[in-house]
Amino acid sequence: MAQEQNVANAKPWIARTDTPFIRITDVTKRFGDFVAVDNVSLDIYKGELFCLLGGSGCGKSTLLRMLAGFETPTEGRIEIDGQNMAGIPAYSRPTNMMFQSYALFPHMSVEKNVAYGLRRDGVPKPEAMERVADILKLVQLERFARRKPDQLSGGQRQRVALARALVKRPKLLLLDEPLGALDKKLREETQFELIKIQETLGVTFIVVTHDQEEAMTLSTRIGVMDAGRIVQVGEPPEIYEHPSSRFVADFVGSVNMFSGRVTDDEADYIRIASPDIGGEIHVGHGVECSPGQELWYGIRPEKLRISREKPENAQNAFPAMVEEVAYMGDMSIYRLRLPSGKVLNASQTNFLRHAEDTISWDEEIWVSWGDIAGMVLTQ
Incomplete structure (x- = not known):
């Protein structure tokens, strides 16, 4: 039995060995x-920008609300900074929550909206105003301190929240x-x-999102959720290039998937016979x-190469017919049909403004790819 080699040298998130800041x-x-x-x-560790990624109803927002103290776990334990959160109400936790709706007070200025929580906590006015001025400068809204929310753009209201x-x-x-609106x-x-x-x-952020591109851009690590469970945790390149299952491969990015059966199993290579291809x-x-x-074998659209001539010495090269071409500006997406009837998506970067002799409908x-470009999935 051959052991899988990590050909991309992707490493799990091992930046620290100290005690987790959040332990669920x-x-x-x-x-x-x-x-x-x-x-x-x-x-989750101190200083992370951690994303919980999943579709509607997967449990990500419920998990976030339990961290905030708005929901109580039926079973299990949540610790924040070494303290068990059981029985601790939301207002006493070292957390704050930003909702998608922003929930700004329309009758208050930006400055007063930001200061509201400090006033409720009894922070002295001089200290509160200094802190408000500092944070408005950080989010580049100091010029808008006197404006009302309806006088701001969507992005500005998001920064006020x-x-x-x-x-x-x-x-x-x-x-x-937070960016859904x-x-x-x-x-x-x-x-x-x-x-x-x-x-x-340096504040620890946990972001809930259904947008895979947003999670890939923002996060130090991603936790992919499905049906109430965490199905994979890893850095963005690990999640994308080395998904643990067909679900993760399909959810995080676009993927062409083939079913097959192993015909050769060697230490440095395998072969998969696939009726799909x-x-x-x-x-x-x-x-x-x-x-x-x-x-199953998965290959991302950007890993595929298309050409009119069969590539020399290509381990994976198959004939196909171009059914559709979608011009996206920075790239074109080709919809290809194999003789088996299987349809593939291939993406090609548009390097030139007026490329001549481009492949068309x-x-x-021929569609081809490198022998280490795809992913083998057993579940």
């Missing part, structure tokens, strides 16, 4: 007969779909602002498997 142990949350969070255990959450200096900031371009710009603010303050796939590294085993071409 065997946590389950039930609502009647429905299990929203199912026996989750997770460690962030400033209001951070001005109380929480040890942990919880963000539930922004348009695509503004969301992309705000992601980098959020990273800069988090790095400047109408031939054998050559994998240029060892995999923990056995001859005859059924498994209804052409017979």
Whole structure:
């Protein structure tokens, strides 16, 4: 039996060995007969920007609300900074939460919105105003201190909500779909602002999102959730290039997936016979498997190469027909049909403004990829 080699040299998140700042142990949350969070255990370290990623109903927001103290675990234990959170109400926890709706007071100025929590906590006015001024400068809103929320753009309102959450200096900031209300371009710009603010303050952030691109951009690590469980935890390159299952491979990015059976199992390569592709796939590294085993092979669209001539010395090259071409500006996406009927997506970067002799609709071409470009999945 061959052992899998980590050909990309991707490493798990091992930046520190100190005690986890947040420790979630065997946590389950039930609502009647429905299990929203199912026996989750997770460690998060101080200073991380950790993303909980998953589709609607996977349990990510419920887990966040249990950290905040808005929900109580049915079973299990949550510790923050070494303290058991059992019985500790939300207002006494070293956390603050920023909601997708922002929930700004429309009748208050930006300055008063940000100062509201400090006033409720009885912070002396001179200290409160100094802290408000500092945080507004950090989020680049000092010029808008006197404005009302309806006089701000969506991105500016998002930063007001962030400033209001951070001005109380929480040890942990919880963000539930914080950028979901922004348009695509503004969301992309705000992601980098959020990273800069988090790095400047050193506050631990936990972000809940369903947007895989957002999670990949923001996070030090990602926890992928499905049906109430954490199915994989890792740094963004590890999650993308080395998914633990077909679910993760398909959820995080686009992937072409083939089912097959192992025909050769050697120390430095395996071969997979796949009816989907109408031939054998050559994998240029060892995999923990056995001859005859059924498994799946995934290849990302950007790993595929298309050409009119069959590539020389290609281990994985198959004929295909171009069915559709979608021009996206920075890249083009090709929809290819194999003789077996299987449809693939291939993406190609558009390097030139006016590329001549580009591959187009209804052409017979070859699709190929390197022998270490794909992923072998056993579950």
